[in-house]
Amino acid sequence: MARTATAPGVPTTPLGKAALEIDDRLIVAGPLRRTLNKVFPDHWSFLLGEIALYSFVILLLSGTYLTFYYDAAMTEVVYEGTYAPMRGLEMTAAYESTLKLSFDVRGGLFIRQLHHWAALLFVAAIVVHLLRIFFTGAFRRPRETNWLIGVALLVLSFAMGFTGYSLPDDLLSGTGLRIVSAIILSIPVVGTWVHWAVFDGDYVGEEILGRMYIVHVLIVPAILLGLIAVHLLMLVKQKHTQFPGPGRTEHNVVGNRLFPAFAVKAGGLFFIVFGVCAALGGLVQINPVWLWGPYNPAQVSAASQPDWYVMFLDGSTRLFPAWDINLPGNYTIPALFWPTVVLPGIIFTLLAAYPVIERKLTRDEASHHLLQRPRDVPVRTSLGMMALAFYIVLMFSGGNDVIAEKFDISLNAMTWAGRIGLVIVPPIVYLLTYRICLGLQKHDREVLEHGLETGVIRRLPHGEFIEVHQPLGPVDEHGHGQLAYGGAPVPKRMNQVGGARRAIRGFFSPIEEPARVELEQRRDEHGLSAAESRELTTSGRPSDGGRPQEPRD
Amino acid sequence: MSAPHTTPGSTGGSETPGPLHGGPDEEYTPERLATMTREELDLLGARYDGVQVLHVDPAPEPGSRVEKAAVRQVAMTFALAGLSAFAAFVVYAGSGWFLPDWQWDITEGGWSALFTPLIGGLGGLALTLVGVGMVLFTKKLLPHETAVQDKHDGSHFDRVTTGASLMGGLNTYGLARRKLITRSLVFMGGGVGLMLLMPLGGLIRNPNVGNPLGTTSWTEGMRLLRGDGSPIRPGDQQPGSLETVFPAVPGGNLESDAATMLIRLRPEQVSLERPREGQDDFGYGDYVAYSKICTHAGCPVSLYEQETSRILCPCHQSQFDVTQGAKPVFGPATRPLPQLPITVDDEGFFVARSDYIEAVGPTYWNRERI
Numbered sequence A: 001m002a003r004t005a006t007a008p009g010v011p012t013t014p015l016g017k018a019a020l021e022i023d024d025r026l027i028v029a030g031p032l033r034r035t036l037n038k039v040f041p042d043h044w045s046f047l048l049g050e051i052a053l054y055s056f057v058i059l060l061l062s063g064t065y066l067t068f069y070y071d072a073a074m075t076e077v078v079y080e081g082t083y084a085p086m087r088g089l090e091m092t093a094a095y096e097s098t099l100k101l102s103f104d105v106r107g108g109l110f111i112r113q114l115h116h117w118a119a120l121l122f123v124a125a126i127v128v129h130l131l132r133i134f135f136t137g138a139f140r141r142p143r144e145t146n147w148l149i150g151v152a153l154l155v156l157s158f159a160m161g162f163t164g165y166s167l168p169d170d171l172l173s174g175t176g177l178r179i180v181s182a183i184i185l186s187i188p189v190v191g192t193w194v195h196w197a198v199f200d201g202d203y204v205g206e207e208i209l210g211r212m213y214i215v216h217v218l219i220v221p222a223i224l225l226g227l228i229a230v231h232l233l234m235l236v237k238q239k240h241t242q243f244p245g246p247g248r249t250e251h252n253v254v255g256n257r258l259f260p261a262f263a264v265k266a267g268g269l270f271f272i273v274f275g276v277c278a279a280l281g282g283l284v285q286i287n288p289v290w291l292w293g294p295y296n297p298a299q300v301s302a303a304s305q306p307d308w309y310v311m312f313l314d315g316s317t318r319l320f321p322a323w324d325i326n327l328p329g330n331y332t333i334p335a336l337f338w339p340t341v342v343l344p345g346i347i348f349t350l351l352a353a354y355p356v357i358e359r360k361l362t363r364d365e366a367s368h369h370l371l372q373r374p375r376d377v378p379v380r381t382s383l384g385m386m387a388l389a390f391y392i393v394l395m396f397s398g399g400n401d402v403i404a405e406k407f408d409i410s411l412n413a414m415t416w417a418g419r420i421g422l423v424i425v426p427p428i429v430y431l432l433t434y435r436i437c438l439g440l441q442k443h444d445r446e447v448l449e450h451g452l453e454t455g456v457i458r459r460l461p462h463g464e465f466i467e468v469h470q471p472l473g474p475v476d477e478h479g480h481g482q483l484a485y486g487g488a489p490v491p492k493r494m495n496q497v498g499g500a501r502r503a504i505r506g507f508f509s510p511i512e513e514p515a516r517v518e519l520e521q522r523r524d525e526h527g528l529s530a531a532e533s534r535e536l537t538t539s540g541r542p543s544d545g546g547r548p549q550e551p552r553d
Numbered sequence B: 001m002s003a004p005h006t007t008p009g010s011t012g013g014s015e016t017p018g019p020l021h022g023g024p025d026e027e028y029t030p031e032r033l034a035t036m037t038r039e040e041l042d043l044l045g046a047r048y049d050g051v052q053v054l055h056v057d058p059a060p061e062p063g064s065r066v067e068k069a070a071v072r073q074v075a076m077t078f079a080l081a082g083l084s085a086f087a088a089f090v091v092y093a094g095s096g097w098f099l100p101d102w103q104w105d106i107t108e109g110g111w112s113a114l115f116t117p118l119i120g121g122l123g124g125l126a127l128t129l130v131g132v133g134m135v136l137f138t139k140k141l142l143p144h145e146t147a148v149q150d151k152h153d154g155s156h157f158d159r160v161t162t163g164a165s166l167m168g169g170l171n172t173y174g175l176a177r178r179k180l181i182t183r184s185l186v187f188m189g190g191g192v193g194l195m196l197l198m199p200l201g202g203l204i205r206n207p208n209v210g211n212p213l214g215t216t217s218w219t220e221g222m223r224l225l226r227g228d229g230s231p232i233r234p235g236d237q238q239p240g241s242l243e244t245v246f247p248a249v250p251g252g253n254l255e256s257d258a259a260t261m262l263i264r265l266r267p268e269q270v271s272l273e274r275p276r277e278g279q280d281d282f283g284y285g286d287y288v289a290y291s292k293i294c295t296h297a298g299c300p301v302s303l304y305e306q307e308t309s310r311i312l313c314p315c316h317q318s319q320f321d322v323t324q325g326a327k328p329v330f331g332p333a334t335r336p337l338p339q340l341p342i343t344v345d346d347e348g349f350f351v352a353r354s355d356y357i358e359a360v361g362p363t364y365w366n367r368e369r370i
Ligand code: HEM
Pocket: A045, A046, A047, A048, A049, A050, A051, A052, A053, A054, A056, A126, A127, A129, A130, A133, A138, A139, A143, A146, A147, A148, A149, A150, A151, A153, A154, A228, A231, A235, A239, A240, A241, A242
């Protein structure tokens, strides 16, 4: 294909020429266009995964800065830094370097706190993202693999949280590490062997901080990066799910193209997440290690509390009764083993296996790209709420000493309340959720059949009062709506179907003309037949005193 | 297309591109594309990617009051973001130069207490405003288009052809037939795999050499020292008080399993005291010494409530009764705190009579066996 300088389509601008140079070498125009044109559905709950992604980026950036100063050595040194209350105190080099970061590095404290806040947000975003995937059924075929990767990401983010929390080697993190050492020892048969492998001997040894450091900054982040990449590639490949709605089917995606709008919005979200983490990191103190003091196995600070996502394990440990199992041959399975190893093992296994379990139980083998509203799948929704209730009881039990103190309840009572609550609250939540789901379903059907309440009361010739209902679509001879439920939200108020004109823009004075807004709205009336709704909106009441309703039965 | 050249030295292929490349260039010649507008080209490309733009809510009309207001709003947001970012920079760079020093000082107030909140607050505000500005920009100034993209199922053609390539290729390996190779491969895989994992063996160490979990540094005649290294005489403590003591070895106060509580019982506690079997003589007078390491998960138990004679562990609230041989009376701990047998040496200072007679700290699999 010979080209001459005058041939059509040959770029003339410098930008065009540069682009041509690149495409001649890399042949990227095709893939780039496909990327720009990719359609993303628009729903606030789809941003949760993005928030997790962005906080991960922030963690990578801030964490890298921290490595410039942090020193994972466990050698004992004497503190001589800026923080006067600790001068002359013996501590590990790791703790000293953390103090240095907090007091002697310009802005170091800010970055430390930013990192910690971003970590909390990261885990929170993953958990909420997971809940949205669960409750909307986004994990169903063909997305089971991505669900599994998600669970792996969640577990790994716990690992990141724990190892990171332990690095400063302050009194709080040291106590956490001690408990983990006990948990490892509690594993039957191999516990002591595993402990010796992990700690290079008895607790605490000299190696553990260095090992956790490399796990925290290299091994797990590398795995996370890889898994997130696969997670997102799979998302692109399988395309995003969407909620049912006008024009949305199992075979398409309705939304915005990546470029120009979606990319700018996503970028905006990144900056907002970054900004919120930075503001928290500056304004809200977190983990002030200089108040806890250096780790000493003989000391503990009262009300030592782990980060929020570990609290449920602390709670299960507090609630589990003192049941050592003594086996013949003088072997023991320590009580600690059940709430700290077996319970999380079961929880995460169930979580990972849930898509398969549901598929087996419902025999639903089909591919799904349309999401479900939680109310339409009452069993799953109730199961999820039940699991959540179980988790929340455990989480509160993790802080039961604080609650006991604040509200002046006996600790023993709190422990028993937790034990009993763990057994009875989840089933109650299950039943309640189930009822609520059915109630919501019923209301949707009712509106579809009888129409919206207009708030207009009308007196019939024979004296009976009825409320006028606005049907959402065509009606049969009894005035009953003929629209079937399609899994999408049903409008419940007149304003949602154009009962009122939208507000005129302008803060101090109107910057639009009301007539134009009216016109514009009339133009893009979706779903409803314009004439029908217009009658109601112009005068604020049905012109002929009511559409063709029969009195409701 | 001409036939491929096979003569040595030629490129071996056709000189003109075949039909199976890139876009539909045959149909859309450069001449034809040159006649289309930019918008048409955009939609054409989108259609080629399975995307159809259904409907566009136009952006506010250029020059309209709505547009002007939105532009002002977005520009204002970005300007504020810049302002706030510059302010954060000034605080960061200016502290200790024309602003007071940022470093921590004992006064607990002043500039050093403001430095971190200021850079975080201003920096965070700047970044948030950048984000808000971008979102406002798309919401208020860009047209809102609704597009729909097709989702494709896997193609049968792709599956069959890929399968053929794979299976055909594997077939040429002939491993199913050449059993000897298959077997040697399995053997080799085992060996090489083991060899690659071998270095991890360095991590494995035997926990049962000696009795590291069952012993501490306490030995017969070793003094009980306070945290500051001073020894203790029976007269030193008030009845009802507790002192944390350590073995008199270098670094004894940092050992992870040696920390011990020396408790002087009150007279009424002494009368109630029921030590564990065979440990009646472990105390000395009204003094008893118990391990400080919780038998549940190893936290230091530390809260001594003398009215109830209970020691509470702050980690999971196990409670131990000091008058009953430190038996657990509530919470998840299953075993009493081990008791250190104590006496007094010829100078009148407390010493241990031996090491603990059982393992201190959390339970493990073979604890009862060692
Ligand atoms: C590091 C943590 C994670 C990151 C960065 C991340 C990121 C994302 C993003 C950006 C999306 C697209 C937007 C969305 O649907 O919300 C997504 C989709 C998805 N995520 Fe995650 N995610 C993480 C953890 C998880 C977890 C814990 C699970 C579940 C256990 C999970 C399961 C899924 C699934 C099944 C999809 C596809 C959803 C769909 O197409 O509607 N992810 N992820």
